[in-house]
Amino acid sequence: MATSYEIDIALSSATLTTLKTQGFSLYAFKAVQSTVQGGAPLVWFKTNNFLPSTQVVWQEQYQAYISNSQVISGGAVNAQNSIDMNLGDTADVDQYGNLTSTSGGTDSAISVLNQGPQPWTTGISQMTNGVANPMCAIPLNGNMMDVVAPIERVLLTFATNTVDTGTVQYKCFSSGALVDLTAAQTRAVSFDINQGWSWGTGTWARSILPNASLVPLLITSNASA
Template identity: 40%
Template sequence: MDQDKKYAYRILIGLKTGQTVLPTETQVGKALKAMGVTSYSFTKITDPERDRIGLDVSLNENRFVTAIGTATGVTDPGSRWTFKFDPTGEQQGGPGAVRGEFVNHLTLPAVGATEYAVTVTLSDATRKELNDNGYSIFGFKAVESSQKGKPLVWFTDTNFQHDFVLSWQVDYVGYISTTVDIDDKSHITKDTQTPMTLGERWNVPYSKDTVVGDPGSIEIANVTGVRYTCGIGQAATAGSPGAAPPICAFPLFGTGMVGIVPIEKVVLTFATSKLNTGTVIEQAFAPSLLIDLTGVSKREVSFDMDHGWGASDGGSWPTWATKLGFASDLVGPLVVGS
């Protein structure tokens, strides 16, 4: 047996045809990376006799994959699956069985989309009134955390030539800022940032670690003894496409750590306010709409200058859309658990 295959493990990620959606190779790879697995390969498999499809994932690690046990990979907070390893090989007859390999089977729930979009339908009259009266649309993005944090203006845009379309992908940056005041209307500027994905920890001021305790969150830890503000940023098609404006702000104490889970909820607001991205906002400054995309990739809503926000789900007001009035709290809906 080749030395580099001595401790090769196989995982069959399978499910019934038409029953749900397989994770992509990229999504599985991110979860494996979060658990410290750096060498792996994928083979797509079909089993018509058993009506199953799946991915055969080979972990070509020249060692036992220890300290894994059971871990959870996450594409978004509404879509979780569990990888169960047996590093000892006891459940499969020992590490020497089947030429040093063993197989685990698991069924996964549906995997959420990695690209999301919200369309805001605007009548010709509303588009004209928005443009003529100096309106902007403001966007906020939700996160979940056990720490106390604040939402930030994610984007602002004035392009109302057509229906307004906002889209984003599951790509993040972690950031730190020397601005430690996160009171209402404070402005947070990213001083340092680094690309991050779920399952990664950034030990400030050092580089990221790829093995963390919770693959479902982004963690920022501080070992400097100096207080910062931290959070995550995410690019959107609105505002400044290509940038990754910060969406939240948390105090990062000198020896503290903050765990952040992005969730697919947004708040949209039309207003004449002059606010920059990165501004702390604790209360709605105009009638707003909280839109929940958990488990879906697209939502369609409408806005009218006289009647306000509109949404429909088979003729009735949908549970995934919540109207927020003037001065409504934004911290609770946008920093869940805070």
């Protein structure tokens, strides 16, 4: 059975009312490690259906995807072809854009092997609240291989931006919390409309300022990914 992770978000009645009346949505971004530089974070999760106690839940269930979408700020990356993947597997892309999954890849990561000359945009998706959404967009050159490893680290932020999942985003919309779940499957945080995010005395989260650059926080480039 796939491992599940959960972040519990607590809101006061006053904060909930303000968020709702002012048109805020809850956004989440997910961190990855990649062997290729030039990757971009994508909006992974969005909802305006939040309550005083709201849970963001995801599972270790993945997909690899390819796309013709250009990676530009504010642009949408559409997963035009995708395939279910397990960590350690490789997604082979033929010259027509067909995907097949094979074993024998890099441990704890998903590899995407381009077997043709056509360049693609690629990345991995992960299930959150029952839906698989892309987490990142990474260039995949012809006859090359990208290796992408998911990291259980999530950035949460409330914002009034009208941005959908799969959108390239280089700056944090608003004040955020970067929550690390690499050592625990559940974390609990609170948000106050004026005071921002809090989580007690834990060292597993950090505050992120509005307009902070997301790439250093969410896309780690490492040749040994």
